[in-house]
Amino acid sequence: MAPSEHELRLRERLSRLRNVPLLGGARLSGELERLQRQLDRIQQEPTSDDIWRSVELARHPERPYTLDYVGALLDDWFELHGDRGDGDDGAMVAGLGKLGDRTVALVGQQKGRDIQERTRRQFGMPYPEGYRKAMRVFEPAGRHGFPVISLVDTPGAYPGVAAEQHGQGGAIATSQLVMARLAVPTVACVIGEGGSGGAIAIALADRVLMQENAIYSVISPEGCAAILWRDAGEAKKAAAAFKPDAAHCLELGVIDGIVPEPAGGAHTDHVEAARLLGDSLREAIEELADVPGDELRRRRRAKFRSLGVYA
Amino acid sequence: MSKIDVSIETDDKPAPPPKHPNTCPECHSHYRDDELERAQWVCAQCGHHFPMRAHARITSLVDEGSFYEESADLHSEDPLGFFDLRPYTERLAEAEMSTGLADAIVIGQGAIEGRGCELAVMDFAFMGGSMGSVVGEKFSRACDSAAERGVPLITVTSSGGARMQEGILSLMQLPKTVCAVEDLHDAGQAMIVVMAHPTTAGVLASFASLGDVLLAEPGALIAFTGPRVVEQTTREKLPEDFGLAEQNLRFGHLDAILERPQIRPTLGRLLRVFG
Numbered sequence: 001m002a003p004s005e006h007e008l009r010l011r012e013r014l015s016r017l018r019n020v021p022l023l024g025g026a027r028l029s030g031e032l033e034r035l036q037r038q039l040d041r042i043q044q045e046p047t048s049d050d051i052w053r054s055v056e057l058a059r060h061p062e063r064p065y066t067l068d069y070v071g072a073l074l075d076d077w078f079e080l081h082g083d084r085g086d087g088d089d090g091a092m093v094a095g096l097g098k099l100g101d102r103t104v105a106l107v108g109q110q111k112g113r114d115i116q117e118r119t120r121r122q123f124g125m126p127y128p129e130g131y132r133k134a135m136r137v138f139e140p141a142g143r144h145g146f147p148v149i150s151l152v153d154t155p156g157a158y159p160g161v162a163a164e165q166h167g168q169g170g171a172i173a174t175s176q177l178v179m180a181r182l183a184v185p186t187v188a189c190v191i192g193e194g195g196s197g198g199a200i201a202i203a204l205a206d207r208v209l210m211q212e213n214a215i216y217s218v219i220s221p222e223g224c225a226a227i228l229w230r231d232a233g234e235a236k237k238a239a240a241a242f243k244p245d246a247a248h249c250l251e252l253g254v255i256d257g258i259v260p261e262p263a264g265g266a267h268t269d270h271v272e273a274a275r276l277l278g279d280s281l282r283e284a285i286e287e288l289a290d291v292p293g294d295e296l297r298r299r300r301r302a303k304f305r306s307l308g309v310y311a
Numbered sequence: 312m313s314k315i316d317v318s319i320e321t322d323d324k325p326a327p328p329p330k331h332p333n334t335c336p337e338c339h340s341h342y343r344d345d346e347l348e349r350a351q352w353v354c355a356q357c358g359h360h361f362p363m364r365a366h367a368r369i370t371s372l373v374d375e376g377s378f379y380e381e382s383a384d385l386h387s388e389d390p391l392g393f394f395d396l397r398p399y400t401e402r403l404a405e406a407e408m409s410t411g412l413a414d415a416i417v418i419g420q421g422a423i424e425g426r427g428c429e430l431a432v433m434d435f436a437f438m439g440g441s442m443g444s445v446v447g448e449k450f451s452r453a454c455d456s457a458a459e460r461g462v463p464l465i466t467v468t469s470s471g472g473a474r475m476q477e478g479i480l481s482l483m484q485l486p487k488t489v490c491a492v493e494d495l496h497d498a499g500q501a502m503i504v505v506m507a508h509p510t511t512a513g514v515l516a517s518f519a520s521l522g523d524v525l526l527a528e529p530g531a532l533i534a535f536t537g538p539r540v541v542e543q544t545t546r547e548k549l550p551e552d553f554g555l556a557e558q559n560l561r562f563g564h565l566d567a568i569l570e571r572p573q574i575r576p577t578l579g580r581l582l583r584v585f586g
Contacts, residue, residue: 159536160547161550168516168535169520169535172516173519174520177493196473218475218479218481219475241395243391249479252390252479308480308487311385
């Protein structure tokens with residue numbers, strides 16, 4: 001069977017990754033040895049233990065959340081509340097601020113630190129109101145030419161009665177459609193859990209990044225294990241099978257780059273984690289800043305439309 | 312010590328034998344294949360809509376002899392070397408054998424009441440209508456074909472969601488199909504969606520929700536998260552018609568619920584409206 005165009009592209013990308021010592025144009029930021037470490041990790045096939053370690057680190061309770069990065073990276077941050085319809089979803093934060101001298105719009109899921117905040121923010125699982133809040137912030141960002149940053153950190157969209165009645169599926173679909181249409185640079189980064197539809201709703205971006213220990217997947221390891229192994233306890237096996245780690249996502253062409261974390265994981269040093277994320281975000285926006293809006297839309301759609309492996 | 316625990320006896324009862332696919336799950340009427348086929352797989356007694364295979368669906372919708380299938384030979388690959396209790400490749404081969412299809416969607420050109428259209432029709436019998444790379448690619452090609460020929464796209468959905476065995480690439484079929492719909496929009500063409508039972512998860516959260524007109528069959532489950540998972544995770548008490556087409560209509564997520572025989576004339580009317 002002849003290799004598909006996508007497969008050829010993947011192989012070409014892999015050989016590039018494996019041979020170039022400094023990842024040309026470096027979508028990975030940081031110093032030389034960090035890049036080298038990154039490269040070594042990409043070159044090695046992650047083991048099932050490595051993958052499970054990512055799952056645990058991605059969910060670590062001390063891991064920086066969206067608002068931690070907002071605090072560290074954006075000046076003049078002004079949070080916007082409410083979806084202008086039914087309510088204000090605490091699981092999704094949105095607002096405007098300055099990244100360096102550039103005004104950006106930022107949206108992202110927010111988990112909570114303590115039990116009260118977690119309850120208020122539904123553990124980072126948005127209702128349709130959350131996605132509508134994101135959409136109504138995308139709209140003025142597009143109008144004013146503000147680049148859009150999405151920070152993805154959710155176990156998934158909220159699975160509840162009211163969420164369904166308020167149109168969860170439609171909200172996730174429409175949010176992606178609005179992102180596909182935006183004529184401003186968009187950068188998404190998975191900073192913890194990139195859980196399925198709840199994540200992709202705000203991740204249809206020109207550049208999609210993942211932090212080194214983030215995970216991005218179609219279903220949670222527990223959910224996959226419960227369905228395919230009929231035992232949620234087999235989560236580790238499931239994770240090893242569907243490979244939600246950053247290195248595999250890069251290899252499959254699903255993401256454009258990996259953002260390094262401090263040794264031991266982002267939770268060990270919030271300041272350094274924010275600095276590294278900020279470097280990557282600024283770099284990605286710089287690369288896109290001079291591309292005309294129509295061209296951004298065209299390239300973005302072409303990129304997502306090329307994803308998949310078939311023959 | 313001699314106490315008998317009745318609950319154990321109850322638990323040990325053998326499960327009822329699986330229902331014959333031609334037996335109505337609502338009223339238990341039983342039909343021959345040709346009876347069901349003539350009735351478009353609708354129960355003559357109670358109106359229950361049996362699942363309908365993709366080619367039968369297309370035949371029931373289009374003008375006779377007008378359908379020309381596209382990309383029929385597109386096959387899934389196994390990008391992850393996925394292995395759960397069985398290898399993905401084995402599941403694919405088995406589904407192909409039992410359904411005669413290469414994957415869970417059939418696309419092609421057709422005409423309804425004399426007006427040209429493109430069709431993309433899902434088949435739940437192929438791995439639960441799950442969306443992997445092939446479903447995403449074929450749906451996208453259907454959008455392109457509609458755009459190139461300047462005709463509307465009719466999409467019939469029936470899917471349990473994304474195909475887990477393709478991992479993150481199956482999730483990427485959501486943005487992929489959304490981008491294809493946006494390309495169709497740019498070409499000025501309409502999409503009309505008919506949601507059959509069930510239209511859930513990844514398919515509902517992408518192209519299925521993006522039609523200019525959203526129709527559904529009676530009793531179809533239309534939910535991002537199905538009732539079992541909602542009940543298990545939130546322990547909420549579910550309303551009786553939770554997630555069904557009827558609830559979705561009441562909450563404003565659908566334009567109409569149509570009995571199966573009404574679908575073709577309605578699509579004919581909508582093709583004239585958008586024409």
